[in-house]
Amino acid sequence: MATLTGQMEQNLAGTVALAVAGDEAAFARIIRAHHDDMTRVCFVICGDLDVADEAVQAAWPIVWRKLGSLRDPARLRPWLVSVAANEARQLIRRRRRRSVVELAVGEPATSSVDPAARMADLDLANALARLDPDDRALLALRYVAGFDSTELARATGRSPSGTRARLARLLDRLRSELRDD
Amino acid sequence: MTDRLDFETRLEERLRARAALASRPFDAAGIARQVVAGHGRRRGFGRLEWPSTRPALGRLVVALLLAIALLGAIAGIGALLLERPPLPPAAVSNGWIAYSTDGRTPGSTDTTIGSDIYLVREGVKPRLIAGRDGGKIRNVCPAFSPDGHRLAYGIDGGAGRVLVVLGVDPDAVITDTVRIPVPGPGSTVCPRWASDSQRVAHLDRGIVVVRGLDGSTPAGVAGDPQVADFGLEREFPDPLLSPGRDLIARLSSSGNDCQIVVARPDGTAAHVIPLSFCPFAMPAWSPDGRQVLLLEDVSGRDFTMHAIGVDSPLEVTIVSMVRTNGPRSWPGWGDVTWQPVYR
Numbered sequence: 001m002a003t004l005t006g007q008m009e010q011n012l013a014g015t016v017a018l019a020v021a022g023d024e025a026a027f028a029r030i031i032r033a034h035h036d037d038m039t040r041v042c043f044v045i046c047g048d049l050d051v052a053d054e055a056v057q058a059a060w061p062i063v064w065r066k067l068g069s070l071r072d073p074a075r076l077r078p079w080l081v082s083v084a085a086n087e088a089r090q091l092i093r094r095r096r097r098r099s100v101v102e103l104a105v106g107e108p109a110t111s112s113v114d115p116a117a118r119m120a121d122l123d124l125a126n127a128l129a130r131l132d133p134d135d136r137a138l139l140a141l142r143y144v145a146g147f148d149s150t151e152l153a154r155a156t157g158r159s160p161s162g163t164r165a166r167l168a169r170l171l172d173r174l175r176s177e178l179r180d181d
Numbered sequence: 182m183t184d185r186l187d188f189e190t191r192l193e194e195r196l197r198a199r200a201a202l203a204s205r206p207f208d209a210a211g212i213a214r215q216v217v218a219g220h221g222r223r224r225g226f227g228r229l230e231w232p233s234t235r236p237a238l239g240r241l242v243v244a245l246l247l248a249i250a251l252l253g254a255i256a257g258i259g260a261l262l263l264e265r266p267p268l269p270p271a272a273v274s275n276g277w278i279a280y281s282t283d284g285r286t287p288g289s290t291d292t293t294i295g296s297d298i299y300l301v302r303e304g305v306k307p308r309l310i311a312g313r314d315g316g317k318i319r320n321v322c323p324a325f326s327p328d329g330h331r332l333a334y335g336i337d338g339g340a341g342r343v344l345v346v347l348g349v350d351p352d353a354v355i356t357d358t359v360r361i362p363v364p365g366p367g368s369t370v371c372p373r374w375a376s377d378s379q380r381v382a383h384l385d386r387g388i389v390v391v392r393g394l395d396g397s398t399p400a401g402v403a404g405d406p407q408v409a410d411f412g413l414e415r416e417f418p419d420p421l422l423s424p425g426r427d428l429i430a431r432l433s434s435s436g437n438d439c440q441i442v443v444a445r446p447d448g449t450a451a452h453v454i455p456l457s458f459c460p461f462a463m464p465a466w467s468p469d470g471r472q473v474l475l476l477e478d479v480s481g482r483d484f485t486m487h488a489i490g491v492d493s494p495l496e497v498t499i500v501s502m503v504r505t506n507g508p509r510s511w512p513g514w515g516d517v518t519w520q521p522v523y524r
Contacts, residue, residue, distance in 0.1 A: 028213035043203030143193040
């Protein structure tokens, strides 16, 4: 297992090094592995599939330009997701699109056919829409991307404990809004 | 608490399910081709199609701003070095560094497997001075007294809360131990020293409780710690005041680049110290006011402690690869203290 993990790390480092050197195929491998994760996180932040796509598309050129500054290839995923999340936040702030706050109209098709579950999905979407983009980013990075508090702190520029406190306040608010008592 | 955890679990499931709606097929090779073709690294990002005068004007403005910033920085550093009162020679030097392997409050840690306190200094292997007793107790919040002769810390464990004060000589020999029980179930005891080094204080339900070293509870006097000294509201970017109160240092980052900004307390004469790594905390100044300590996450579970000179190119590793108690449990401000040694 240790050898396998070592090989995976070596492969990742090799892929990043190749991409830094300008290898398009290596860059495509990185995109293939992470584009979906980035889109999911951006969707939770933006609440709109098109805006999420746009954010991720804006993130890739930044990644291409700055990949050489990534010191530890093992941190590639959190770094990529952070870049995309940041683009999503910026995009939302720039646009202030109405669709971001009126989610019920433009909701993507949900997999749930149960009316109660569908209502719960809409409640969640509306609760998310009422949050500040920074708070949605915090939730997306924590629960969708699975960041730990150190990664969250790095992505948000706060201390790990400050991040936890903010997350706790956010959970309390959502719990109250979603009436989960 | 269980309800809260249940809610968090359900929320995570719902958010993931919602996020999954965004999954769509994509053409990785096509995106890569487009990015590489459109944004060669050596060219100005997306600038080639712009009218030629605008980038030139933009570059001129940027160059001017950079020149002004550079002059300001040079003047700032010069002023800082020239106008900073010289330190009294050998008035205070830097002794041992004490650190806990855990965050100072239960709220800043995800695990309860106990924690240790070590003493360390550059080039010397860390010495365990307070062990976790097989995971039963947390040893937290080490704080050297202002005179450097004592180290106080808090214990939280099965036997309740205790405030411990150790006598520590310059060779890190423990000369005596005082254990002061803290009644009641409250939060973990985090001691702060009075300026006379004869009394320690801790918070109890938001109120400062002062304790004499004999365990007494005297009335508060001038020089005793205030609530603000416990740093409950402290955030990552908050500046840290030097022991001489003549400088502040704060961490700053832009993208992947991290730096320390050192300035006078009023923000003037700022200069930037670029870092080769991105720390997650700056817990303390050195007692001589010439270095700051930085903590770097090196693996997701381990941290390394560096000392960085604020007016010199000094950069040394104090201790490396210290295992934390869990991936979400990290020491920070209040969990690391540097012993002043007076001659």
